[in-house]
Amino acid sequence: MVKVTIYTKKDCCLCETAKEVIKKVQADYPIMEIYEVDVTSDTDLYQRFQYEIPVVFIENEKAFRYKVSEKLLRKKLNRILQRGV
Secondary structure, X not given: OEEEXXXXXXXXXXXXXXXXHHHHHHOOOOOEEEEEEEHHHOHHHHHHHOOOOOEEEEOXXXXXEOOOOHHXXXXXXXXXXXXXX
C-alpha cells in the first residue's frame, strides 16, 4: 500500500479540491491508503502547516501544497510502483 496523507482543515475550498483529485486518482490506484489529518486538531501541526494547507505527503515525503495536480500525482504513484511497494 502507498500511504497518502492530506493535511487539511474545515471550510477550506483548496482542501476540498485536493481531496477530490486524490479520490479520483485512487479509483485507478487502489494501492493508495488515504489519511486525512485536520491541522486544527493539534497545535504543532497547526503551527507547521497553517499557511500551506492543503499539504499532501506520499510515503512521508511532501508531494504537494495548496493544489494537487492529477497528472503529477499519477506520475509520482507510477514511480513508486516501478520501484515496488
